[in-house]
Amino acid sequence: MAIEYREWREGDDLALMEIWGDPETVQAGQFRGTLAPSGNSPWRRCIVAEDVVDGVAIPVAAGVVHEASLHPERLWAYIEVDRHHRRTGVGSTLLTMLRHEAEQSPSGITRLRCKVEPGTPGAAFAAAAGLEPIQRSRLVVVEPGALKLPVFGDGSEAAAAEQVEDLATGSVELSDVVGRYYTVVHAWDSPGDLSIATVQRLFLNELSGAHGAIVLRAPKSSAFGEGVPASKKGRIEAFAVSYAELAPAAGEEPAQAASGQPTEVFLGHEPQLSLEEARASVRDLLALIAFQHPVLLELDDSMAALLGVVEPLLHNGKARVQGAETLVVSDPA
Incomplete structure (x- = not known):
């Protein structure tokens, strides 16, 4: 075995996919898309390992390191080695080479x-x-009717309508709370400064897959103090942004799948709420959106309020983990 290393070239993706076969994990499938020619906009370095046999060079492994506009405090890295070349030092050599490249990153990260x-x-x-x-992340399916429906105000439809609202995904008010929530629950790997436009692009416009949002508001308040009828909308306490339903399972008709497949939802809360208040708001909104249909949530361990609501559902069988856990791993600080 004679291993040689070089920069990524056009066509390497096809050669490597033929050698590697199907991705072994969901993460591998995602990261394979980052293997691409080196460049500076955005900054990326990609290296290929070839096994030279009888003068013929066959790509067997590749590694990439690149900067990210979201979560810019670390560089993303990925290495994949053909099964027959693992434990031979190829992966370790690629990692050493990527670390050397990382020392030259424009950001200094x-x-x-x-x-x-x-x-x-x-x-x-x-x-x-x-x-x-x-960080640990799980995809969790909350089953229909897992939580008892909340009662708002005097229990009337009007009282519920004051607090539960369909909100346009283009709403600046929604974008603001979504951005601040995402920043707080990702303090372990800061996303950097999130403008309203960035939040819209990442989470709320059509290209992100968002097609609707429901918010839970605090009860109405008076803009003129006590004794004056309440007219001002309460602030958003929790939000649920829904995305396209998951693809039908093999052999299912679309209409058949629509009734049983969970809808992907980004569920969060106003980050200034206390943990107890946040948990109550998230619980009430989750009860509403998962009353008749299953809901798919991405649950990070850093999402304390949501974790407090969903963990008991996992224990009593009213929610289930879909697929394997994902760990974000990093060089120590």
Whole structure:
């Protein structure tokens, strides 16, 4: 075995996919899309390992490191090695080369991060390389009727309408609370400054897949103090942004799948609420949106209020984890 290393070239993707076969994990499938020619806008360095046999060079592994506009305090890195060339030092050599490239990044950032699935060769390689878990993420399906419906005010339809509202995804008010919530629950890997336009692009416009939003508001308040009838809308306490339903399972008709497939939802709250208030608001909104149809949530361990609502549902069988956990691993600080 004679291994040589070079920069990524056009056509390497096809050659490597033929050698690698299907992705072993969801994360591998996502990160394969980052393997591309090196460049500076955005900054990226991609290296290929070739096994030279009888003068013929065959790509067998590749690694990439690149900057990110979202979560800019670390560099993303990914390495994949053909099964027959693992434990031969190819992956370690690629990592050493990527670390050398990272020292030249325009931002001056050198710490690496990646996503892995626990118990896989990728997770073992990351641990051996010194990368440590900084976050755990799970996809959780909340079953219909998992939570008792809340009662608002005097229990009337009018009282509920004051607090529960369909809101346009283009709303600046919604964009503001979504951006601040995302920043707070990702303090472990700061997303940087999120403008309203950035929040719209990432989470709320048609290209992001968003097609609707429901918010839970605080009860109406008076703009003129006590004794004056309340007329001012209460602030948003919790939000749920829904995305396109998941693809039908194999063999299902679209209409058949629509009734049973969960709808992906980004659920969060006003970050200035106390933990108890946030948990209550998230619980009430989740009860509403999951009353008749299953809901799919991405649950990070940093989402304390949502975690407090969903964990009991997992324990009593009213919610379930879909697929494997994802760990974000990083170089130590």
